[in-house]
Amino acid sequence: MAKHVVAAVAEITPGGRKLVDVKGRPIVVFNLGGEFFALSNRCPHRGGSLCHGKLVGLVESSTPGEYRYSRRGEIIRCPWHSWEFDIRTGKSWCDPARLRIRHYPVSVEAGAQLVEGPYVAETFPVTVEDDYVVVEI
Amino acid sequence: MNIEARQPSRSSRTKPAIVDVDIHAKSSVEDLRPFLSNRWGDYLQTYGQRSRHGYAKGFPYPKGQPLASRRDSWPPDGGLPASNLDFMRHQHLDQYGITIGIMNPLSPTGQGDQNVEFGAAMCFAANEFQIEHWNRLEPRLRASVCVPYEDGELSRTEIRRRAGDQRFAHVLFMSRTSELLGKRRYWPIFEAAVEAGLPVGVHVFGYSGWAMTNSGWPSFYIEEMTEHSTSCQAMVTSLIMEGVFERWPELKIVLIEAGFAWLPALGWRLDNAWKKLKNEVPHLKKAPSEYIRQHFWVSTQPMEEPDDPEHVIDVMNWIGMDHILFASDYPHWDFDDPFLALPPKLTAEQRGMIYSGNAQALYGFA
Amino acid sequence: MTINLHAIDCDVHPTVPGMKALLPYLDDYWRDSVEERGIGSLESISYPPNSPLTARDEWRGTGGLAGTDVTQLSETVFGRFGSSLAICNCLYGVQLVFAEDMARAFTRALNDWIVKEWLDKDARLRASIVVPLQNIEYAVDEIERCASDRRFVQVLVLAMEEAPLGRRSNWPVYAAAERHGLPLGVHAGSAYRHPVTSLGWPSYYIEDYAAQAQGFQSQLTSLIAEGVFAKFPSLKVVLMESGVTWLPGFLWRFSKFWRGLRTEVPWVDRPPDEIVRDHVRLTVQPFDVPEDSEAAERAIEHLRSDDILLFASDYPHWQFDGDEAMPKAIPRALYRKILVDNPLATYPRLKEAVR
């Protein structure tokens, strides 16, 4: 497992996302209210590019006519067939046990530390002043 | 939003030749204006299109996403999905190596409009637009002959105008016609299609004006989507029972975006009832399922996805592997990815047939 | 049939010979109205009386009708087919009546007629409560009125009504059905509020009959999408004379769309195919399988459940020849479930007789 610097924290604002390429793998990084999540960009259904999906809330219901809406902005709907995935867990709503998006460990590191390594940031200029999003693969 | 990278191109793979029989190249109302007379241009401007449903704009059952389109299909120029040729090439035609794509325009085309004369003018314009704006620039894209199908004679005129023009692949209907498709009012259209040597494509949607189920109006879009297969079952039944194929033995019908798993069961049901009710339809010379086998082709999208993928192969075998055509439905949300949609256990030969062989044989594409 | 089981025939049809037969069960006002206004018959074009499907020839009596005679029905269903119980679903066209009060009067008369002319005459007969969906309060009243007679085992509606069955305005009926342990039986037929296809009226009767299967598909979609099974978790729905083989393909389609569109109907919190396997049952005549036995076997496999099929002869409709009412395609290994276990599990009231 190597750590890869994929973005400056300031680049992905809360509610934002960034598609990055780590060792040839497309990964989408989401910022949910300051927390970062890194997911494979390929939808496990038929490969839709998740970074093009819409962020929505979670609608649940315990009885017909009731729409319980929570967690706005924490569910990504695939841009193709609209299946919902929980960004926090990668699990699909429709088949959580069998169908989930690959999740990668992600952390925020200070630029000062990064400069010392052992981080992979070949294509990414890192400065000591900023904080960075780091994905482990 | 922060989107920087694109999905990696799959060009490194060896691409099979793919004929995609359902691409929704888009026009706007303004795009059609140059091909309309002043009379109909003004009419369009003033009264607009009026389908057999209540809304002046939009849909009776709101879609799951804007224009029922893939969210990644909006081109960078700010236009509508599938309105920009370069972007369509990049995202679809080149991405998957589509060798031929059939355009099935849905709206605006004037098809099914309450005013059939206006509908005829709009269909003419939609057909011109497909040629001028798309086919001329990208010959891989073939056109459909849009016809104002609620009027047989006006439709015949439009088909005759396009007959012999290789750039047109088939005559296009929407599935929800105001009467069942086998009824006599549509016969001039079948006659003209056969005369022109064109298959008839029937794409789901349109508005019949009747309740969307035979038990009244449903509430939800998910019901409307599911109902396409029921209206298509009625349509197939009608074409057979009215004796359309006895009258035009060369007539070929392509069912587009209707799914297909319902088709064999419909054939069994019709055969079963026909055994008892033969004397009501003495003009039928063989079992209903035989007409289905001979005269109907299905497109694959939206691909059936049972838990056990073998089941869908059973169904494909029952329909006949030689009558199944690949369709993506680009740019719509229920799009099928050409590389991933087909059941993995199909043989290479079967794949070849579905991707291109069957379509080439049916449409005579070189 | 040689199987010595308590086979249960879940769909037989007593035929009302004409309005005259119902007169004794109407009050004075309606009895006089029927005569004054010349209302002779409510037969529906879903089953044109002389159509070959409506009755096997050998079962037609004087006047050409079949299913009018309790002795003949019993001899056939219990004697020749070997069942030990049968559920009567009367298809007289009371659902077609437009005026609510008339519908109520005729429906009550019909249910009373079933009790007196059928249930009281053969202890092996059970029946469905016909309800006037023209007015939901009336429909509920009718269930309440009849349900105390334990020989009524189900509530009966048609595959095509004025509005899709899932619509919430119908829910009081389902609440009453659930309360009394009565499944909702949906039988082929139409109230003819709409053309039998969503593309208008067909030319031929065979198209009408074929379209029944589309009605069932639409009703299942509606019942699930509107949340009927979420609201009434113990309600069972029995689709009768619907054909069976359309079901798997229908479920694939519906379940696939559900994955992408479920937020529109968030109470549908599991795939429609699962809901159907838990709540929906289908009778086996007609079965609509292919001749080719291998394909038939595969088609049955596609159902992925041994629990959803119920035996039915559909007497006196002509679905088969001879006395073997079980469709040939059904494997022997499933007989016991289809003949006995599944019906008993579906209709709680039948157990009272079998003990």
Ligand code: FES
């Ligand atoms: S590809 Fe993502 S839902 Fe189908």
